[in-house]
Amino acid sequence: MGRLYILHESASGYGLFIASGIDEIGQNTEAVRNSVTDLNRFGKVVELVAFSPFESALDALNQCNAVSEGQMTDELRNFLEISLPKVKEGKKPKFKLGVSDPKIGSHIFEETKIPCESNEFDLELIRGIRLHFDKLIEGLKPGDLEKAQLGLGHSYSRAKVKFNVNRVDNMVI
Amino acid sequence: KLTGMKGGNKVVVEAHRHEGVFIAKGKEDALCTRNLVPGEAVYNEKRISVQNEDGTKVEYRVWNPFRSKLAAAILGGVDNIWMKPGSKVLYLGAASGTTVSHVSDLVGPTGVVYAVEFSPRSGRDLVNMAAKRTNVIPIIEDARLPARYRMLVGMVDVIFSDVAQPDQARILALNASYFLKSGGHFVISIKANCIDSTATAEAVFASEVKKLQAEQFKPMEQVTLEPFERDHACVVGAYRVPKKPKLAAS
Numbered sequence: 148m149g150r151l152y153i154l155h156e157s158a159s160g161y162g163l164f165i166a167s168g169i170d171e172i173g174q175n176t177e178a179v180r181n182s183v184t185d186l187n188r189f190g191k192v193v194e195l196v197a198f199s200p201f202e203s204a205l206d207a208l209n210q211c212n213a214v215s216e217g218q219m220t221d222e223l224r225n226f227l228e229i230s231l232p233k234v235k236e237g238k239k240p241k242f243k244l245g246v247s248d249p250k251i252g253s254h255i256f257e258e259t260k261i262p263c264e265s266n267e268f269d270l271e272l273i274r275g276i277r278l279h280f281d282k283l284i285e286g287l288k289p290g291d292l293e294k295a296q297l298g299l300g301h302s303y304s305r306a307k308v309k310f311n312v313n314r315v316d317n318m319v320i
Numbered sequence: 321k322l323t324g325m326k327g328g329n330k331v332v333v334e335a336h337r338h339e340g341v342f343i344a345k346g347k348e349d350a351l352c353t354r355n356l357v358p359g360e361a362v363y364n365e366k367r368i369s370v371q372n373e374d375g376t377k378v379e380y381r382v383w384n385p386f387r388s389k390l391a392a393a394i395l396g397g398v399d400n401i402w403m404k405p406g407s408k409v410l411y412l413g414a415a416s417g418t419t420v421s422h423v424s425d426l427v428g429p430t431g432v433v434y435a436v437e438f439s440p441r442s443g444r445d446l447v448n449m450a451a452k453r454t455n456v457i458p459i460i461e462d463a464r465l466p467a468r469y470r471m472l473v474g475m476v477d478v479i480f481s482d483v484a485q486p487d488q489a490r491i492l493a494l495n496a497s498y499f500l501k502s503g504g505h506f507v508i509s510i511k512a513n514c515i516d517s518t519a520t521a522e523a524v525f526a527s528e529v530k531k532l533q534a535e536q537f538k539p540m541e542q543v544t545l546e547p548f549e550r551d552h553a554c555v556v557g558a559y560r561v562p563k564k565p566k567l568a569a570s
Contacts, residue, residue: 156471180560184502215461215468247498248467270497278475278501292474293432293457300434300457300472301450307460308444 149241152196152231153269155276156214156247158207158295160200161223162284163230164193166245166272176267183275186282193272195283197230207295208302215303217250219258227261234260245269333370333380338394339404340426342380344368351391352380353425357452362421363387381425385548388419389482389509392548398556399541401478402505406430408476410499412463412491413437413483416445417456423480424453431455434473434499438462463491466498473499482509486516489528493535502560506537512551521551529555536560 151166182188199222201207206222213220219227227244234240244263246252247270252263281287331346344350352368358379361367366382385391394401403409405428414420414435423433435450436459437443443460450456461469463483476499481492492508500506510528512521519527529539538558545552 211471297457304447304458304460308440
């Protein structure tokens with residue numbers, strides 16, 4: 148089998164990982180589960196390939212809105228095409244990209260021909276990345292990710308409630 | 321032990337068995353949490369200010385069990401809520417944020433509460449409340465679709481679920497598969513007639529417990545929310561409990 152890459156979308160930016168220690172643990176979900184909890188073991192299974200931080204709060208919101216709808220943005224496309232091996236026309240790529248959501252996977256494949264999958268095994272690896280995220284990304288301090296989630300959560304949710312949240316008028320029916 | 325004077329009544333605030341929860345002992349005992357934003361009430365709840373021995377003041381907010389299923393479960397004697405200062409909590413069915421605000425007090429400045437609510441009407445109050453509490457991350461989304469908010473949530477220690485939907489066990493399991501640590505915990509409020517209004521409450525609780533067991537959950541205890549809520553139960557347990565290593569033969 149070819150190489151397995153993993154895409155992880157976070158509030159701070161896009162991360163691309165490679166599941167390099169995969170042969171050692173095997174394609175067994177139970178084995179991955181056991182290796183996920185311990186960073187020493189997981190760090191040998193999954194390594195960071197590239198990280199692309201969002202440029203601004205507005206950029207983060209645009210990316211989050213698209214990811215939520217299962218859509219690939221131009222920024223995500225650029226990030227994947229630069230960071231992953233080239234997909235040559237007429238040749239079967241020797242790698243796969245594991246993603247959280249089959250919907251974004253099919254959109255990525257349609258546009259770029261990057262082969263995507265979203266099986267139980269990929270999802271286990273993504274759980275591990277989510278658990279150890281701030282230790283896998285260099286320069287990310289503890290608490291930085293939560294700060295990014297807080298800002299993004301507010302801007303995402305304010306748009307969803309549609310009203311002016313600054314107007315305090317508790318309606319009583 | 322702290323004492324406060326308000327309206328001439330002497331109030332003593334003591335720590336509850338659950339870390340981060342307190343009991344105000346006055347004319348009547350009241351459950352409360354230490355206010356993360358002193359001077360501010362969230363839903364017109366009563367506040368109690370007490371003075372430490374060194375003269376500094378601490379403010380508590382009274383936690384009404386008729387308005388909060390988590391408070392009702394605590395008064396119902398639940399053994400463990402698996403939330404304490406510093407915990408990361410995913411809260412499904414946050415509504416206007418009344419209970420969320422107490423969980424925010426409970427986990428304190430080093431904790432995080434990811435609060436998911438689908439209704440924009442309640443969501444507006446939730447977003448306003450979260451504006452003053454920086455440990456609350458408001459998420460206006462459908463709890464059935466965690467993929468939609470996967471960028472906003474990290475791994476959590478515990479999921480509290482109060483979604484009152486017939487498929488709530490599935491909703492909890494789906495969120496746990498994304499966000500709940502292995503060995504983490506869940507606290508779920510079950511309203512019997514939301515699931516099956518024809519069966520007895522006890523039968524509904526038993527069938528929900530079975531559903532949870534089929535989803536890698538290990539239910540550990542169940543408490544009724546009477547007398548605060550009718551035909552409600554709260555089930556607490558663990559997720560993906562690691563298998564105990566076999567002991568070497570001696």
